[in-house]
Amino acid sequence: MAFASDSDDEQALDFPGGMVSYTSEMRFISESQEKRIPCYRVLDDNGEIINGSDLEPGTSVSKEVAVKMYNDMVTLQMMDNIFYEAQRQGRISFYLTSMGEEAISIASAAALSTEDYILPQYREPGVLLWRGFTIQEFANQLFGNKADYGKGRQMPIHYGSNKLNYITISSPIATQLPQAVGVAYSLKMDKKDACVVTYTGDGGTSEGDFHAALNFAAVTDAPVVFICRNNGWAISTNVSEQFRSDGVVVKGQAYGVRSIRVDGNDALAVYSAIHSARKMAISEQRPVLVEALTYRVGHHSTSDDSTNYCKAIQAAEKTEKPPVSDLFSDVYDVPPSNLREQENQLRETINKYPQDYPSDVPV
Amino acid sequence: MAAIFQGIGAATALSPTPSNCFDSKKLPLPSRRSLSGRKASFVVVRSDGSTNFGSGSRSQKAQKLITNAVATKPDSAASTSASKPGHELLLFEALREGLEEEMDRDPNVCVMGEDVGHYGGSYKVTRGLATKYGDLRVLDTPIAENSFTGMGIGAAMTGLRPIVEGMNMGFLLLAFNQISNNCGMLHYTSGGQFKIPIVIRGPGGVGRQLGAEHSQRLESYFQSIPGIQMVACSTPYNAKGLMKAAIRSDNPVILFEHVLLYNLKERIPDEEYICNLEEAEMVRPGEHVTILTYSRMRYHVMQAAKTLVNKGYDPEVIDIRSLKPFDLHTIGNSIKKTHRVLIVEECMRTGGIGASLTAAITENFHDYLDAPIVCLSSQDVPTPYAGTLEEWTVVQPAQIVTAVEQLCQ
Numbered sequence: 001m002a003f004a005s006d007s008d009d010e011q012a013l014d015f016p017g018g019m020v021s022y023t024s025e026m027r028f029i030s031e032s033q034e035k036r037i038p039c040y041r042v043l044d045d046n047g048e049i050i051n052g053s054d055l056e057p058g059t060s061v062s063k064e065v066a067v068k069m070y071n072d073m074v075t076l077q078m079m080d081n082i083f084y085e086a087q088r089q090g091r092i093s094f095y096l097t098s099m100g101e102e103a104i105s106i107a108s109a110a111a112l113s114t115e116d117y118i119l120p121q122y123r124e125p126g127v128l129l130w131r132g133f134t135i136q137e138f139a140n141q142l143f144g145n146k147a148d149y150g151k152g153r154q155m156p157i158h159y160g161s162n163k164l165n166y167i168t169i170s171s172p173i174a175t176q177l178p179q180a181v182g183v184a185y186s187l188k189m190d191k192k193d194a195c196v197v198t199y200t201g202d203g204g205t206s207e208g209d210f211h212a213a214l215n216f217a218a219v220t221d222a223p224v225v226f227i228c229r230n231n232g233w234a235i236s237t238n239v240s241e242q243f244r245s246d247g248v249v250v251k252g253q254a255y256g257v258r259s260i261r262v263d264g265n266d267a268l269a270v271y272s273a274i275h276s277a278r279k280m281a282i283s284e285q286r287p288v289l290v291e292a293l294t295y296r297v298g299h300h301s302t303s304d305d306s307t308n309y310c311k312a313i314q315a316a317e318k319t320e321k322p323p324v325s326d327l328f329s330d331v332y333d334v335p336p337s338n339l340r341e342q343e344n345q346l347r348e349t350i351n352k353y354p355q356d357y358p359s360d361v362p363v
Numbered sequence: 364m365a366a367i368f369q370g371i372g373a374a375t376a377l378s379p380t381p382s383n384c385f386d387s388k389k390l391p392l393p394s395r396r397s398l399s400g401r402k403a404s405f406v407v408v409r410s411d412g413s414t415n416f417g418s419g420s421r422s423q424k425a426q427k428l429i430t431n432a433v434a435t436k437p438d439s440a441a442s443t444s445a446s447k448p449g450h451e452l453l454l455f456e457a458l459r460e461g462l463e464e465e466m467d468r469d470p471n472v473c474v475m476g477e478d479v480g481h482y483g484g485s486y487k488v489t490r491g492l493a494t495k496y497g498d499l500r501v502l503d504t505p506i507a508e509n510s511f512t513g514m515g516i517g518a519a520m521t522g523l524r525p526i527v528e529g530m531n532m533g534f535l536l537l538a539f540n541q542i543s544n545n546c547g548m549l550h551y552t553s554g555g556q557f558k559i560p561i562v563i564r565g566p567g568g569v570g571r572q573l574g575a576e577h578s579q580r581l582e583s584y585f586q587s588i589p590g591i592q593m594v595a596c597s598t599p600y601n602a603k604g605l606m607k608a609a610i611r612s613d614n615p616v617i618l619f620e621h622v623l624l625y626n627l628k629e630r631i632p633d634e635e636y637i638c639n640l641e642e643a644e645m646v647r648p649g650e651h652v653t654i655l656t657y658s659r660m661r662y663h664v665m666q667a668a669k670t671l672v673n674k675g676y677d678p679e680v681i682d683i684r685s686l687k688p689f690d691l692h693t694i695g696n697s698i699k700k701t702h703r704v705l706i707v708e709e710c711m712r713t714g715g716i717g718a719s720l721t722a723a724i725t726e727n728f729h730d731y732l733d734a735p736i737v738c739l740s741s742q743d744v745p746t747p748y749a750g751t752l753e754e755w756t757v758v759q760p761a762q763i764v765t766a767v768e769q770l771c772q
Contacts, residue, residue: 117521151554160553167520168553172544178510179545182517182525189473189499189523212510219505 036246039293040273041263055272068130069110069267073102076126079135080298083142087156087302092142094156098123100265100297104229106130107270108197112278115194117183118166119176122157123229124199131164174204177213177226184222188285195223195281197274203234205248214255217287224287225277226257229264231296235304252289264292323362324350449632455625457599458488461606462526464635466496469524472610475502475511476528485530486566486625512538512563516545519561524610532567532619533579546615547590562609563617568659568709569757570622575745578753582619582686583715593686594640595619595658599629601684604638612640619686621659643690649679652703652767655694655720657683660707660758667763676767686716695728702733703770707758712740737766 013020042053049055061069080097087095098105105126109118118127125138137149141159144152150160150168160168167183170176180198187194204210205228217224228248232239245251252259258280262273270292277288299306328335328343335343350357357363452460466472474489480503483490493501504511508529515525529535535542542563550558569578582593592614596602602620609616646661647668656664661682668678679697683690698704704724708717717738724736739758747753 154552162556178513179517182514186518186521186523212507
């Protein structure tokens with residue numbers, strides 16, 4: 001029993017936050033958009049700049065910066081290799097690599113100024129490397145010796161340097177996110193021309209602190225750039241078990257935060273996006289969320305064996321080994337008499353001493 | 364540490380009624396009037412009685428820091444301000460006065476919490492501050508205790524001196540992660556590179572039928588956290604003094620207030636003063652037994668003390684004030700004199716401040732004890748809502764009297 005009244009739909013509700021118009025059509029907002037938010041990149045699969053790509057106007061990456069980025073990414077990977085092996089050799093107790101995610105930390109650091117505060121999660125030593133932390137300084141922290149700036153009090157990879165404006169890493173996940181809002185608050189009070197950049201992984205976005213931090217940052221107009229390294233895994237938890245939304249980028253709008261999805265393995269795209277995000281954060285005094293899609297090439301850390309949840313290796317491990325007869329086949333097109341004799345001898349030995357023969361190799 | 368102006372006489376003004384007058388003759392200090400002439404100086408009274416004068420690191424403004432926000436009671440203007448020194452106010456106003464003085468003194472001091480801004484705070488401790496200092500320095504936060512505590516920690520690491528208000532101490536259980544893993548730890552794990560001069564404060568304790576969730580005693584849970592200091596205020600005098608000292612301290616300090624003590628009235632000095640964060644307060648000197656207490660239980664103890672005095676006992680009452688670390692110097696001297704200890708606390712029996720204090724005293728002063736330490740605490744039950752039941756979870760004066768009588772047999 002509806003009265004036809006056109007004026008009804010033209011009415012609007014003056015609610016806190018803006019005018020809300022009415023509708024008499026009952027429509028639920030879908031739980032997901034039809035198409036996923038596209039991923040911004042400027043380099044194609046061969047590393048060539050895509051024609052007409054949107055490298056932020058005014059950002060020309062100079063040759064020096066480009067070479068330094070490449071240099072630092074390679075250094076980071078080599079450093080990771082060596083320290084990982086050191087852990088396997090028992091020389092340090094723990095290590096965590098950035099394999100596959102080097103571009104995120106290096107390229108984002110390149111787009112920032114050294115006045116910008118960094119609140120890392122734990123997979124961003126690249127930022128320290130960019131800012132001048134030496135391999136020796138990294139090693140000192142890993143070994144917890146006297147020269148460590150943390151005075152040997154934290155476990156490995158929990159770097160910190162107030163000189164380089166990189167706040168000491170703390171193990172609990174996502175606690176750095178509301179702290180970043182606090183640091184931004186401090187910058188606002190001092191009216192500094194700088195912003196705060198904080199990192200988290202895809203798993204970290206499930207923590208309560210992530211949501212409150214985005215909310216607070218929006219409410220307090222805090223100049224924070226939230227960078228989420230979505231590498232698909234939180235130890236063994238795949239992102240499909242972590243959240244049902246279209247990744248992390250769509251969560252920004254829920255809190256009134258501008259956001260973008262970028263290819264985390266495209267150093268130039270990351271550089272361009274962070275450069276823009278930083279400018280917005282400072283000039284407009286607002287938070288920005290950047291989701292960098294990437295892949296975790298290594299294990300979560302040295303305490304993890306990701307083969308447990310990588311099916312190929314598991315399946316291969318379970319499959320039987322080749323039988324004894326394959327030891328003698330294909331030496332020649334047809335096994336000659338001496339090889340046949342040797343095979344018989346071997347089989348006799350195996351029958352006589354079965355306990356000395358490996359049980360997982362079929363006879 | 365910070366300079367102290369510890370008037371032994373002022374400590375006797377403990378009852379809610381402003382009946383005690385400050386007897387300046389008892390103080391080993393020059394008179395007040397000469398103090399106001401000195402611009403930038405503090406008077407330091409050491410616990411052994413010697414005095415010396417020091418200069419404040421920052422120049423002070425006018426000695427009279429009674430600002431507009433503190434409502435000086437209309438009556439006092441007419442009657443007693445001429446005859447008595449100082450000014451009268453309620454405990455929550457004393458907290459605000461301390462907070463305001465520090466915000467005037469140091470532009471890095473800021474406040475954050477729920478409804479602290481224009482609403483003035485749930486217990487009116489921050490009333491008027493947002494109007495005076497602006498929305499940024501007195502920040503209203505959304506409801507996420509772990510997160511605004513984290514925000515305070517981040518701000519503290521980069522140069523600000525935030526005061527985080529928990530609307531009720533119990534809500535700070537949500538902030539336990541930030542307080543334990545970051546607030547207490549980051550100065551240490553960063554090798555001293557980042558410091559956290561934060562003050563976390565709020566009302567706790569058993570109130571009047573607030574229900575179990577609003578009657579928590581968080582000092583039990585926080586006492587183990589390395590890297591933090593804990594103090595509990597109990598009078599307007601020490602509330603203001605401890606607030607100021609906590610703000611000036613470079614360590615993270617948790618200041619415990621009590622829901623039922625906010626309307627206590629007392630006359631406090633006009634001059635600027637600070638209370639030492641690590642010192643206990645001698646409330647009533649005595650000879651027979653040392654009664655250690657803090658916060659609201661101090662008043663139950665003093666009520667019991669009146670009865671005890673009438674019965675011929677001479678209890679020594681110490682308000683320990685510093686919950687972490689304990690002031691074992693003051694406590695020890697008292698035990699060496701009386702040889703008997705009674706602890707009266709509001710914490711639960713298991714794992715409370717009393718339990719730790721008992722252990723500390725046994726370890727350090729065992730030889731001086733003539734009797735086992737008696738600790739009166741609340742039972743290990745959630746605080747019930749029914750008024751009669753609630754009354755019996757909290758230690759009552761009658762129980763204190765009985766305990767002393769048994770101790771002194």
